[in-house]
Amino acid sequence: MKHFSDRLIEAIKAKKSVVCVGLDPRLDKIPEFIRKKYFKKLPLKRGVHPKFPLLAASEAILEFNKGIIDAVADIAVAVKPQIAFYEMFGAEGVNCFIETIKYAKSKGLLTIADAKRGDIGTTAEAYAKAFLGKVDVGAEFGGAETEIFGADSITVVPYFGFDGIKPFIEECKKNGKGMFILVKTSNKTAGDLQDLIVEKENATAEKSGNAGQPVYKIMAQYVESWGANDIGENGYSCVGAVVGATYPQQVVELRKIMPHTIFLVPGYGAQGGTAKDVEGCFNKDGLGAIVNSSREIIFAYEKSEKGETAYAEISRAAAEKMRMDIAAVL
Amino acid sequence: MKHFSDRLIEAIKAKKSVVCVGLDPRLDKIPEFIRKKYFKKLPLKRGVHPKFPLLAASEAILEFNKGIIDAVADIAVAVKPQIAFYEMFGAEGVNCFIETIKYAKSKGLLTIADAKRGDIGTTAEAYAKAFLGKVDVGAEFGGAETEIFGADSITVVPYFGFDGIKPFIEECKKNGKGMFILVKTSNKTAGDLQDLIVEKENATAEKSGNAGQPVYKIMAQYVESWGANDIGENGYSCVGAVVGATYPQQVVELRKIMPHTIFLVPGYGAQGGTAKDVEGCFNKDGLGAIVNSSREIIFAYEKSEKGETAYAEISRAAAEKMRMDIAAVL
Numbered sequence: 001m002k003h004f005s006d007r008l009i010e011a012i013k014a015k016k017s018v019v020c021v022g023l024d025p026r027l028d029k030i031p032e033f034i035r036k037k038y039f040k041k042l043p044l045k046r047g048v049h050p051k052f053p054l055l056a057a058s059e060a061i062l063e064f065n066k067g068i069i070d071a072v073a074d075i076a077v078a079v080k081p082q083i084a085f086y087e088m089f090g091a092e093g094v095n096c097f098i099e100t101i102k103y104a105k106s107k108g109l110l111t112i113a114d115a116k117r118g119d120i121g122t123t124a125e126a127y128a129k130a131f132l133g134k135v136d137v138g139a140e141f142g143g144a145e146t147e148i149f150g151a152d153s154i155t156v157v158p159y160f161g162f163d164g165i166k167p168f169i170e171e172c173k174k175n176g177k178g179m180f181i182l183v184k185t186s187n188k189t190a191g192d193l194q195d196l197i198v199e200k201e202n203a204t205a206e207k208s209g210n211a212g213q214p215v216y217k218i219m220a221q222y223v224e225s226w227g228a229n230d231i232g233e234n235g236y237s238c239v240g241a242v243v244g245a246t247y248p249q250q251v252v253e254l255r256k257i258m259p260h261t262i263f264l265v266p267g268y269g270a271q272g273g274t275a276k277d278v279e280g281c282f283n284k285d286g287l288g289a290i291v292n293s294s295r296e297i298i299f300a301y302e303k304s305e306k307g308e309t310a311y312a313e314i315s316r317a318a319a320e321k322m323r324m325d326i327a328a329v330l
Numbered sequence: 331m332k333h334f335s336d337r338l339i340e341a342i343k344a345k346k347s348v349v350c351v352g353l354d355p356r357l358d359k360i361p362e363f364i365r366k367k368y369f370k371k372l373p374l375k376r377g378v379h380p381k382f383p384l385l386a387a388s389e390a391i392l393e394f395n396k397g398i399i400d401a402v403a404d405i406a407v408a409v410k411p412q413i414a415f416y417e418m419f420g421a422e423g424v425n426c427f428i429e430t431i432k433y434a435k436s437k438g439l440l441t442i443a444d445a446k447r448g449d450i451g452t453t454a455e456a457y458a459k460a461f462l463g464k465v466d467v468g469a470e471f472g473g474a475e476t477e478i479f480g481a482d483s484i485t486v487v488p489y490f491g492f493d494g495i496k497p498f499i500e501e502c503k504k505n506g507k508g509m510f511i512l513v514k515t516s517n518k519t520a521g522d523l524q525d526l527i528v529e530k531e532n533a534t535a536e537k538s539g540n541a542g543q544p545v546y547k548i549m550a551q552y553v554e555s556w557g558a559n560d561i562g563e564n565g566y567s568c569v570g571a572v573v574g575a576t577y578p579q580q581v582v583e584l585r586k587i588m589p590h591t592i593f594l595v596p597g598y599g600a601q602g603g604t605a606k607d608v609e610g611c612f613n614k615d616g617l618g619a620i621v622n623s624s625r626e627i628i629f630a631y632e633k634s635e636k637g638e639t640a641y642a643e644i645s646r647a648a649a650e651k652m653r654m655d656i657a658a659v660l
Contacts, residue, residue, distance in 0.1 A: 024453070027468060039471030053473030060468075084449060084456035088465045090428060090478045095421035116449055118487065119414060120517040123354070126414040135418045138357060138390075141369030143383030148420045157448065157487050160515055161522025185490050187450040192491025196548060197529040215545065218526060 001176025003232030004153060005240075005262055008110055008178070009287055011077040017323045018282075020112065020264070021072050021315075022294025023081040023100060025061045027089075029299050031308035035060045054089045058096035061086070064311075065100045068298050069107050071316035075323055078110040078152075080264075080292050101151050111152045112264065116182065118157035118164045125167035127154075132171040132179075153178035155242055155264070158219055165226055165239075172238035173230050178262070179239055181223050184216040184254060186244025186267030194219075216250070220257040227261060236262050236288065243281060245273025245291065252280035255288070263289035268322070269296030275325040286330045293322055331506025333562030334483060335570075335592055338440055338508070339617055341407040347653045348612075350442065350594070351402050351645075352624025353411040353430060355391045357419075359629050361638035365390045384419045388426035391416070394641075395430045398628050399437050401646035405653055408440040408482075410594075410622050431481050441482045442594065446512065448487035448494045455497035457484075462501040462509075483508035485572060485594070488549055495556055495569075502568040503560050508592070509569055511553050514546040514584060516574025516597030524549075546580070550587040557591060566592050566618065573611060575603025575621065582610035585618070593619035598652070599626030605655040616660040623652055 012018055027035070038056040069079060079100075086097035101111045117127040129135050130148045137143040156168055158181050168179045184194055194216040220241065227237025237260050243251055245267035255263075263281045267273040268291050281289035300318035301311035342348055357365070368386040399409060409430075416427035431441045447457040459465050460478045467473040486498055488511050498509045514524055524546040550571065557567025567590050573581055575597035585593075593611045597603040598621050611619035630648035631641035 028466070035468060035471060039468050039473060042472050050476065053467040053476065056471075056473065057467050082449075082453055084447075084453045084460070087424075088456045088460040088478060089467065090460075091421040091425035094417075094424045098420060116447070116487070117414075119412075119446055120515065123412055123414045126418045130414070130418040130420075136358070137383040137387050137419065138365060138369050141365060141383075141386075142372050143369060143386065146380065146383065148418060157446070157489050159487050159489055159512055159523055160517055161519030161524070163517040163519040182489055185450065187490055187493040189491030189493040192552065193489055193545070193549070194491070196526075196545060199527040199529045199542070212529070215523070215526060219523070222522065 004172060004176055004178030004238050005232040005236035006234050007152070007176070008077065008262065008290070009234045009236065011110060012287065012290070015074065015077055016327065017075055017077055018290045018326055019072075019076045019319055019323045020078040020080050020290045020292040021068065021076045021297050021319060022114070022266070022292045023065050023068065023079050023298065024085050024294045025064055025298070026085060027057050027061065029302070030060050030064045031301065031311050033309055034063050037063075051092065054092040057089050058092040062096045062099055066103055067312040068315050069104050069109065071312040072297070072319045073107040073109055075316065075319045076109060078112055078290060079104045080112040080114045082114040082294070098149055101149060105150070105152070112180065113149055113151035113154045116155050116157050118160055120160055121163045121167060124160070124164045128167040128171040132168065132177040133175055151177075153180060153240070155180045155182065157182050158222065162222075162226065169226065169230070169239060177238065180242050180262075180264040181219070181239065183219045183223060183241040184243050184247055184250055186246045186271055186273070190244065190247075217253065217257060220254050224258040224261055231260055234287070236260055240264055242266065245278045245281070246271055248277040248280055251278070255280055255283065259283065261288075265289055265291045269293035275329045278326060279329045282330060291322075291326060297322065334502060334506055334508030334568050335562040335566035336564050337482070337506070338407065338592065338620070339564045339566065341440060342617065342620070345404065345407055346657065347405055347407055348620045348656055349402075349406045349649055349653045350408040350410050350620045350622040351398065351406045351627050351649060352444070352596070352622045353395050353398065353409050353628065354415050354624045355394055355628070356415060357387050357391065359632070360390050360394045361631065361641050363639055364393050381422065384422040387419050388422040392426045392429055396433055397642040398645050399434050399439065401642040402627070402649045403437040403439055405646065405649045406439060408442055408620060409434045410442040410444045412444040412624070428479055431479060435480070435482070442510065443479055443481035443484045446485050446487050448490055450490055451493045451497060454490070454494045458497040458501040462498065462507040463505055481507075483510065483570070485510045485512065487512050488552065492552075492556065499556065499560070499569060507568065510572050510592075510594040511549070511569065513549045513553060513571040514573050514577055514580055516576045516601050516603070520574065520577075547583065547587060550584050554588045554591055561590055564617070566590055570594055572596065575608045575611070576601055578607040578610055581608070585610055585613065589613065591618075595619055595621045599623035605659045608656065609659045612660060621652075621656060627652065
């Protein structure tokens with residue numbers, strides 16, 4: 001498989017787009033005509049099997065997602081399903097997550113499993129294989145090496161240090177996959193940990209050349225170095241960074257620290273980030289980042305007069321507007 | 331529901347034990363007689379449906395887990411299934427995770443979903459409801475508020491700051507559940523981020539009174555303060571901390587910073603932690619921590635001459651030895 005960063009950059013060039021659509025399907029915001037279709041199958045009058053509503057919810061979400069995916073497939077370069085909104089419907093929801101990834105890939109979209117996974121080495125290895133590689137499902141007994149989530153990339157937390165990162169890098173290298181490590185997140189209290197200033201007299205920090213800097217810059221330094229051994233043809237590594245659009249000044253600094261790192265930029269749209277805010281995420285060639293918007297695209301129908309049955313075309317228009325807005329500043 | 335910390339402490343006193351058994355079921359280490367039973371059902375000669383091996387693996391793991399749970403139910407206070415080893419078998423594996431939690435609870439064990447979840451506010455809320463609370467699964471259409479994972483507690487990452495923690499605290503308060511925030515992990519590169527020394531001239535750190543301290547101590551300060559508004563009858567909050575047994579000196583310092591915090595202590599046994607190493611995790615009354623061991627208990631049969639069919643009784647003996655070893659130093 002081709003290097004993840006090259007696959008991503010080719011898609012960016014082909015579609016003239018850096019748009020990533022976040023598939024965060026809150027059930028109560030799925031158009032009612034879709035929800036009704038699946039829930040009306042339930043034997044409501046008598047005792048409902050506890051799995052039935054979970055299945056109905058998951059099927060409704062999958063139909064909704066497919067509508068969005070069809071509508072944005074030639075505008076967006078990637079989709080980013082947030083697994084929390086699937087896990088909340090149990091095993092049925094996880095199945096929906098897997099089917100969503102499969103469908104998006106079949107429509108030529110790159111997929112980012114927004115799972116924020118991370119753990120000590122052996123556990124991180126299990127996650128890495130499940131999301132980016134293959135798992136041995138009893139091959140000696142007639143089972144097989146099986147792709148489980150089949151995502152093109154995953155978001156990862158850095159709290160465990162390199163131990164928790166290495167197994168993901170290995171799967172990336174092996175399978176042409178990618179990862180995005182949390183560096184500077186888009187939320188208000190991101191600074192509780194990420195903005196702590198690190199002392200100059202600090203063995204670890206001194207080595208990284210970032211002493212006197214906030215934690216998020218040290219993380220940025222780590223990310224750039226962790227990816228340094230696996231650079232694709234376009235000059236970017238398989239180890240990307242999550243950098244929130246809601247902190248535009250810090251974005252500019254981070255771009256300098258991580259020249260070979262692809263940024264996944266959340267916080268656009270509903271969270272307050274604008275096209276101007278994300279400008280700094282890009283290198284001079286206009287590459288190096290993709291920008292995610294979730295609610296403002298997938299639930300755009302809520303602000304439209306066309307009504308919920310037109311949700312997909314309304315989402316398409318919202319994605320196209322975002323593509324153009326960002327193109328205008330690049 | 332009674333406060334999580336009181337439920338835990340009552341179990342500790344009743345069982346005279348602080349043992350937590352980590353259910354990290356690597357498929358290739360499940361006794362062969364169990365694996366065979368489920369895999370031999372597969373129509374091996376012809377094309378195997380891709381779900382069949384996943385189902386066989388999940389069923390084998392569930393039988394294995396039930397054997398362990400039955401064997402340690404009166405010795406351990408809690409079990410801690412690590413979700414990575416279930417997610418790696420897709421939706422079927424997640425179902426096995428849920429069934430494992432259900433079974434452990436039915437045997438009087440407290441459950442810790444070792445999921446290391448964490449995200450921005452709205453996403454953290456989805457995780458919190460899924461793991462510790464109830465999810466609205468289409469109630470308006472005949473669905474219901476449904477318990478999804480039904481765990482008593484969950485492990486959480488602090489990278490997002492308080493935004494990512496608050497939704498979990500709310501579910502804890504509402505449902506008598508608990509959480510354990512990563513403070514100092516047990517792995518070798520834990521220090522990459524956690525040991526960075528924070529400057530004295532630092533607004534955020536100064537407020538916390540921990541300037542000049544490593545990141546993990548600042549996290550400890552946060553954890554103690556985040557739990558301060560929800561203290562149970564025994565003096566402990568619903569917000570616990572993950573503190574690795576592999577760093578015994580740091581454990582002593584952390585105990586002082588977090589007097590009202592229950593420690594979940596990984597790293598015992600296979601990772602190198604001893605009874606002497608975990609001594610510092612406890613308050614003077616011998617309370618305030620539970621100690622986890624995974625491989626050394628659940629795969630103890632590998633080092634025994636009794637053979638794999640006796641795996642459960644061998645695990646029971648290993649758990650009892652751990653209980654006694656720790657009791658001896660308290």
